Amino acid sequence: MRNHPYDHRWRERWDRKQKKREQRLKRMRRDWNYRWRLRHRWHQRWHHQQRRFKHSLGARLIAIFVVLACTSSILLWAAMRSPDVLLLCVIGLLGVIGTAFGLIRHMVRPLHALALGADAFRRGEFSHRVPVIHGDEIGDLAMRFNQMAADIQAMLDGKRALLLAISHELRSPLTRARLHAELVGEGESRDALLLELAQMRDLITALLESERLGGGHSALQLSDCDLAELAREQAQPGVELHIEPDLQPLRLDRLRVQLCLRNLVQNALRHNDATRGAVQLSLARDGSGVRLTVRDFGPGVPPDALQQLGQPFYRPDAARTRHDGGVGLGLCLCRLVAEAHGSRLDMRNAEPGFEVSLTLR
Missing domain, CATH: 3.30.565.10 (Histidine kinase-like ATPase, C-terminal domain)
Structure with a gap:
């Protein structure tokens, strides 16, 4: 039966089908986005936990101890079940212990660099920098050590600059004071005043010389x-x-x-x-x-x-x-x-x- 030109029921049915199809596609798209966000969120959590694990020295040590204990238990259980593989189990156990020792030694190796840095700072060598070997807690400590050394060096440089400026500024009034003192009539007061001024001059000269020598061999x-x-x-x-x-x-x-x-x-x-x-x-x-x-x-x-x-x-x-x-x-x-x-x-x-x-x- 042919549709009448003014009969719109077929158009309504077509619109309902189109609407259902769009709703189904939207629901499928929404489900896909949800699954993608869920997967992405799971990846983010995984990477976050992985970064925390790599950053935590204690977590890595615990993981090594757990793996060592589990492997040792498996090897001992295998040796008890079959005495024929006892030698292989002992060799495997020694290999696991050696591997664990090497990993632990690699993780705590930056502690030696920190000890050397502490000795250098104790001697006043604030230009020394501790190498940041790993990006874990010891690496953070090494960066804090270096920042502390840089801050102390900046503070000492500021103190030296201030001391040099004050010493230079004191020389002129000290010279004028000595000239005025020499015009005073001779006597004990004049001699005492000249002696005090000479001691002040020697002090300023010593301060300036000590700051110059702070540069080491380059000042010679x-x-x-x-x-x-x-x-x-x-x-x-x-x-x-x-x-x-x-x-x-x-x-x-x-x-x-x-x-x-x-x-x-x-x-x-x-x-x-x-x-x-x-x-x-x-x-x-x-x-x-x-x-x-x-x-x-x-x-x-x-x-x-x-x-x-x-x-x-x-x-x-x-x-x-x-x-x-x-x-x-x-x-x-x-x-x-x-x-x-x-x-x-x-x-x-x-x-x-x-x-x-x-x-x-």
Whole structure:
């Protein structure tokens, strides 16, 4: 039967079929999206747990112990069931234990790098960086170590810059104060004022020199230097020289070594007991270098203070009182000069007296 042109029932049926088809497709599409999101969410959780497992050192150690225990149990059970495979089980067990040991050693290997970094920071080498080997908790600790070292280095650089700026700014008013003091009439007050100003000048000079020497070998101006000639410049009452003949010249910073030698001799003279003997200044060959030694016969230094000698502004007041002079920068400058030349300042009680020595090459 042919549809009438004005009969719209067939169009309604067609629209209902189309609507059902669209609803079915939408439902299928919705189900597919849901399954895709569910699968994607499962993958995300899996990767998240995997990252947590790789980051956690404890979780990996527990996993190794669980695998080791399970494998060992299986091998022992197999050995008990069949004595013929006992040797193979023992070999397999030893192999599993060796593999577990190697994995654990690989995971805790960064701890050795952290120990080396801690030793470097204790020595003041804040330019040292701990290598980040693994991206786990130990790796995070290594990054925190490096960040701490960078922060401390920045703080020290800021302190040095501030100290240098203050020291430079103090030089001008100190020079003007000294000129005004020299115009004062002669007397005890004038002499005391000039002495105080001289001590302030020496303090500022020592501060500037210590900051320059903080750069190490790069701060030196090396040239051929005759240590015997520098030692003879320190010849004065109360000082005995003991110099080996024919000492070879060395590549040194003459002014810095002269400063170091002068500070050591003045420090020894300040604390020497002349009734026991004069200050001993010695130069002797030490392999390819020359060993410089300065000894006094004073009261010495308390044993618990030896480790702190050479630190800025440190004074062992139990043995050396404030009226003896000095601000605690003399030995610090000597230590910096020795370290800049690749040497080390050795200080010890000589019983009686105190001895300081260093080897220059």
